[in-house]
Amino acid sequence: MARVQIEIPDSKPKAILKIPVRITDINYGNHLGNDSMVSIIHEARMQFLKGHGFTELKVEGTGLIMGDLAIQFKNESHYGDILTVEIFTKDITKVSFNLVYKITTARNSKTILIAIASTNIVGYNYSLKKVSPIPAVLLAIL
Numbered sequence: 001m002a003r004v005q006i007e008i009p010d011s012k013p014k015a016i017l018k019i020p021v022r023i024t025d026i027n028y029g030n031h032l033g034n035d036s037m038v039s040i041i042h043e044a045r046m047q048f049l050k051g052h053g054f055t056e057l058k059v060e061g062t063g064l065i066m067g068d069l070a071i072q073f074k075n076e077s078h079y080g081d082i083l084t085v086e087i088f089t090k091d092i093t094k095v096s097f098n099l100v101y102k103i104t105t106a107r108n109s110k111t112i113l114i115a116i117a118s119t120n121i122v123g124y125n126y127s128l129k130k131v132s133p134i135p136a137v138l139l140a141i142l
Helices: 034-050 136-141
Strands: 015-020 063-073 082-090 096-107 110-125
Touching: 015 034, 034 063, 034 082, 034 096, 034 110
Parallel strands: none
Antiparallel strands: 015 082, 063 110, 082 096, 096 110
16 A cells, blocks of 8 residues: 655644643653544644634534545654744635644754644534535635
8 A cells, every 4th residue: 555645835824822742642662642643733723723713613694524634653752842833825625625734843952843734624514414615704705
């Protein structure tokens, strides 16, 4: 199977967030676990949305649901690292968009790329259980 390849868009990030690696994020290999990376990506997305007054359940009456997730791991992260998560957007349509996450940390005066991730986010009506258009206010932010 071919490795996942995620390209970081050649644009300015829509958000830059700082998220610490907690002791509960560390796995038996003594580094950040893949399940914890998913949680960190989720936290970054929630902070991005909250910064605009939204949640995944409430964007002008529409919800958001994840269509897919891909992570390209580049280096290990350890307890005490402060991760910088840069969020970029791409492939914006009427009903969905992709968020690309560039995740780095500073160690020994160097910036280390920890991972690149991508989530496809779909507008969703949770009451009707069906895809719904992304509200114009969010499209303008993206």
